[in-house]
Amino acid sequence: MVKGKNILLAVSGGIAAFKAAALTSKFVQAGANVKVIMTQSSKEFVTPLTFQALSRQSVYEDTFTEPDPTKIAHIDVADWADVVLVAPATANVIAKLAHGISDDMLTTTLLATTAPIYLAPAMNVNMYAKPVVQRNIMTLKEDGYIVIDGGEGYLACGWTGKGRMAEPEDLLKILHKHFQQDTGRLTGKKVVITAGPTQERIDPVRFFTNHSSGKMGYALAQAVKEYGGQVTLISGPTSLTPPAGVKVVNVESAEEMYEAVMNHFDQADIVIKAAAVADYRPKETFDQKRKKQPGEWSIEMERTMDILKTLGEQKSSQLLVGFAAESEQVEMYARNKLESKNLDLIVANNILQEGAGFKSDTNIIMTIASDGTKKEYPMLSKDEVAYRILDDIISYAQRRDVL
Template identity: 45%
Template sequence: MPLSGRKILVGISGGIAAYKIPDLVRRLRDYGATVRVVMTHGAKAFITPLTLQAVSGHAVHDDLLDPDAEAAMGHIELAKWADLIVIAPASASILARLAHGLADDLLSTLCLATPAPIAVAPAMNQQMWAAAAVQDNIATLSRRGVHIIAPASGAQACGDVGAGRMPEPLDLREQICQLLSPAEGVLQGKHVLITAGPTREAVDPVRYVSNHSSGKMGFALAAVAQQMGAEVTLIAGPCHLPTPPQVKRIDVESAEQMLKAVQDRVTAADFFIACAAVADYRPTAVADSKIKKSASSMTLELVRNPDILATVASSSKPPFTVGFAAETHAVADYAQDKLKRKRLAMIAANDVSDTSIGFNSDENAISLFWLDSQQQLQSKPLDKASKQQIARGILEQAARLHTSNDYSIATD
């Protein structure tokens, strides 16, 4: 199990996202970790210590000077015990106290007393997250070596929409795994170019043609590639996801803009992963002003967009090129045809008709296909897991084939 023998201290501060933490604790234990929990007084307004005690199997701590602790120095015991301290959710208040070195409760005190690495998963209203004071505190903590688990974007409990949501338990567990079992640097010194998200093809200044891609798979690939040692450039279509740490992001709208951004950078890439859901067609002409509703029907003429994946794969010196096949039926057949027809090094296929692993899902299941050095078709399934875990499987296989040179491009 990935976290077997690891000792993780989960600190919970006051925030509605605290309701997700029992699931996180359970998921960590499923991976073999021993988990102990510390709660602030604010956290207990959202979830009870008894719940956390039940899922962790240990008494929950919330008292700085616990008379039942050995030598009444519970914070020192816990600080020495942990291999990693994870604060989730991390409120604006606990971030400020950590940034300023305060020690006014058990959680903030043990963070000063521990030699273990500390990770924080901020969760708060989008306006609070954007506030200059919060961002200054985040910058201070990052500079001191605290690992910042970037919040996700989406609808919030207060009704706002934006960045500030705590990542889901499966995503948090994957990032914790990376902190405790860092990648062996298999992509060290490599440049990975990734496209992610949808494209939008304008109809008029108001309307556009697009698809349901959230960009989550591509962003997970970017985050994991960086963790594996790569220099990562992420070319993103319109999506509201935070940029993974130390990843260079270029935002585009249309397929033609994405193609240009790729062509400008692909010659420096060792790997190109085309994860974006590029619109196959765009309107032949874009109206200068909003098209008014004047008839019972309307005909929209479309023209094919450039094929970014095929353009890169057919260049004179292509990088190791990985495509995606998001299909609703005959997934393996379509994927194998696309692998050979577009002359790819590897293709990742998934069934988007399954809503549990389709667009906007936090999980995925993939089948990888490639031709070995003898032109024989090979495959590898990646069973349903978080998109972070799937991303790791894809990148590890790509790196393995690239290093061993045990792959080939289809011949005519």
């Protein structure tokens, strides 16, 4: 999918710059046109000649170097790009971009381009975890930058943890996906996605909930939008910012989520039930805060409405996708849920497996379709997992000649 596409690779000053050289080679081998911008500090790790030889193009190093008097270099290359990838994206470059600073060829070009910009952060685990870095990353996401979370592992500084840049093979796959979106694989399709936890009220200050962050559902909403679909995101309470252009319905309780889903179900082509909905709620609630009293406090619970089962019973032409977050016998429970709730496809994961639980930025999943097709995936960022899930849904729809 990258063949013939113009990819602008922006390399900043981190040890992961050596991966950018391998990435350049992979892009060229895949048939892409690649131009490289380097910061001054990145040249301390890899020489411009390396990228020139691999890309077969001149390397951009200095805003004030204008080899062609008929063009302004940073505007010309900004207009040339179909997509921009900053790899590695250091904490310094992330901070500059988040605050609109343009003091070198890289940052000036990125401010001038209208192409989609992907960032592949790479830095020490402690730097990555700093609140200011996370704030800057969140700012860039809100501004439309697409951040590619790296994996956890051994870092050049000797630490082990998050901050490792995504591997060249994974970055190539992500850009393949990016250009695949041009085909509009879900154009005109209405997709309802549920995300996040529910909160079941006890009194004005207390409620029962779970550890769901909503990250998987929000990643799915973004992926569906990029595949051309019309998204309705029904979200329980989260701290996440919804993707731009997505219709959001905010709910709190399982009952509210049931009502919202049913209100949108008839018009949906696909329903993806990624929310972690409470199975039980307090049978009795209190209008005033219940005061502390001597002895124990027992709360009687009652079942909530089984939203997924109800959808399975009432669906007509809709494709229905569920999730099975299990702690044991994952595949067995997932297959039981697939059949008992009349699903078309189920996404299963082991919540106790490292890198796959609630609140994580990554996931490790298997998908099982009602026609018996099963796929297993390694640990990937939830953004990448979202595309894999959508690809499996679309493949199933094609096999069944629906959608």
